[in-house]
Amino acid sequence: xxxxxxxxxxxxxxxxxxxxxxxxxxxxxxxxxxxxxxxxxxxxxxxxxxxxxxxxxxxxxxxxxxxxxxxxxxxxxxxxxxxxxxxxxxxxxxxxxxxxxxxxxxxxxxxxxxxxxxxxxxxxxxxxxxxxxxxxxxxxxxxxxxxxxxxxxxxxxxxxxxxxxxxxxxxxxxxxxxxxxxxxxxxxxxxxxxxxxxxxxxxxxxxxxxxxxxxxxxxxxxxxxxxxxxxxxxxxxxxxxxxxxxxxxxxxxxxxxxxxxxxxxxxxxxxxxxxxxxxxxxxxxxxxxxxxxxxxxxxxxxxxxxxxxxxxxxxxxxxxxxxxxxxxxxxxxxxxxxxxxxxxxxxxxxxxxxxxxx
Numbered sequence: 001x002x003x004x005x006x007x008x009x010x011x012x013x014x015x016x017x018x019x020x021x022x023x024x025x026x027x028x029x030x031x032x033x034x035x036x037x038x039x040x041x042x043x044x045x046x047x048x049x050x051x052x053x054x055x056x057x058x059x060x061x062x063x064x065x066x067x068x069x070x071x072x073x074x075x076x077x078x079x080x081x082x083x084x085x086x087x088x089x090x091x092x093x094x095x096x097x098x099x100x101x102x103x104x105x106x107x108x109x110x111x112x113x114x115x116x117x118x119x120x121x122x123x124x125x126x127x128x129x130x131x132x133x134x135x136x137x138x139x140x141x142x143x144x145x146x147x148x149x150x151x152x153x154x155x156x157x158x159x160x161x162x163x164x165x166x167x168x169x170x171x172x173x174x175x176x177x178x179x180x181x182x183x184x185x186x187x188x189x190x191x192x193x194x195x196x197x198x199x200x201x202x203x204x205x206x207x208x209x210x211x212x213x214x215x216x217x218x219x220x221x222x223x224x225x226x227x228x229x230x231x232x233x234x235x236x237x238x239x240x241x242x243x244x245x246x247x248x249x250x251x252x253x254x255x256x257x258x259x260x261x262x263x264x265x266x267x268x269x270x271x272x273x274x275x276x277x278x279x280x281x282x283x284x285x286x287x288x289x290x291x292x293x294x295x296x297x298x299x300x301x302x303x304x305x306x307x308x309x310x311x312x313x314x315x316x317x318x319x320x321x322x323x324x325x326x327x328x329x330x331x332x333x334x335x336x337x338x339x340x341x342x343x344x345x346x347x348x349x350x351x352x353x354x355x356x357x358x
Contacts, residue, residue, distance in 0.1 A: 001063040010144060015060070018297060019053040022084070025295075026052050071120050074143060076136065079112040085220040094222035099250045103193030104214040105183050105200035105207075106250050116170055127169065129176035130202070134163035142167050179204050182272050188281065192216075199269045205245040208255075208265035213240055219249065241265075 004011060019026075030048030038044045057077075064070040083093025085101035085108070095101050095108030102109055114131075116122065121143075142165045164177040183200035198211030241255035241262055255262050288300045 001067055017053050020049040075117040078114040082108045085216050094220050096221040097249045099219055100214045101216045103190055104216050105209050106213050129169040130178055131166050132181045135166045138163045138165045139167050185273050201265050201269050205243050206261055207242045207244050209240040
């Protein structure tokens with residue numbers, strides 16, 4: 001920032017923090033400031049990580065102010081998913097009153113807070129418009145060209161985009177430019193997540209989930225809020241339909257009451273899936289473990305002495321699960337005792353796989 005010559009010179013910064021993500025660790029000076037205010041040791045570390053991230057962001061904002069760029073800069077703070085709950089025991093997150101968390105298709109997993117700071121372009125306001133992460137590209141493009149007075153996706157002349165221009169929804173509190181987005185279609189299991197093929201879609205006020213929305217699929221209040229955790233939500237059906245506007249906590253499955261909505265959204269999922277490219281999952285490579293690079297996530301394929309791990313054919317599901325779990329634990333610097341596997345009781349049958357076809 002200090003190297004920019006004038007305020008007219010455009011720039012873009014994308015900064016993805018590792019905090020606050022497992023493994024939870026932070027220099028002691030950040031933990032010490034919470035010694036008298038927080039009793040739980042895990043929460044002290046978590047709070048220290050937040051403070052470290054906040055300090056880093058503060059360094060950027062001060063640099064913007066010192067160079068005179070702050071008044072002509074837009075800052076967006078966003079997240080990739082909801083808080084991690086009911087899996088890694090060291091996590092102190094809560095998405096309450098929303099259901100589920102990271103890895104789930106429920107609101108606790110896919111709805112995240114965000115803020116946009118632009119002192120010369122925005123007045124303080126709160127907005128609950130339906131905005132998807134893919135909308136940021138055309139929104140940024142419009143701000144950088146004609147201050148948002150553009151039609152969605154214009155003037156980007158590349159491939160068609162999944163995102164739409166949402167600047168007017170943000171700046172003038174107008175309705176969102178989108179009514180639908182695909183949440184996910186995933187045919188493979190995820191550690192501490194879904195064990196069967198699943199898919200989800202949002203259309204207007206409706207959300208359809210096929211397969212399994214979690215785990216995590218319960219409601220997890222923060223300790224300071226009180227209330228009893230409900231680790232397992234209703235899993236009697238492989239089809240879940242919720243009216244998010246009326247029931248944002250997803251407590252009532254209304255799929256039997258609105259079969260036409262279920263059929264319409266199932267058709268949309270099939271249409272999305274028909275255009276999907278084959279999954280390109282690569283075999284797990286232990287050489288990517290951050291422990292090999294002073295616990296820093298970084299590219300590793302071009303590192304000296306790297307030997308890519310050839311894919312191993314594993315025929316038994318139990319063997320696949322064992323290897324997957326061991327690599328996941330190692331990659332997150334965790335041990336078996338750090339993980340809460342109790343939510344397996346929510347998924348007591350592999351027969352669900354036979355009930356879900358896309």
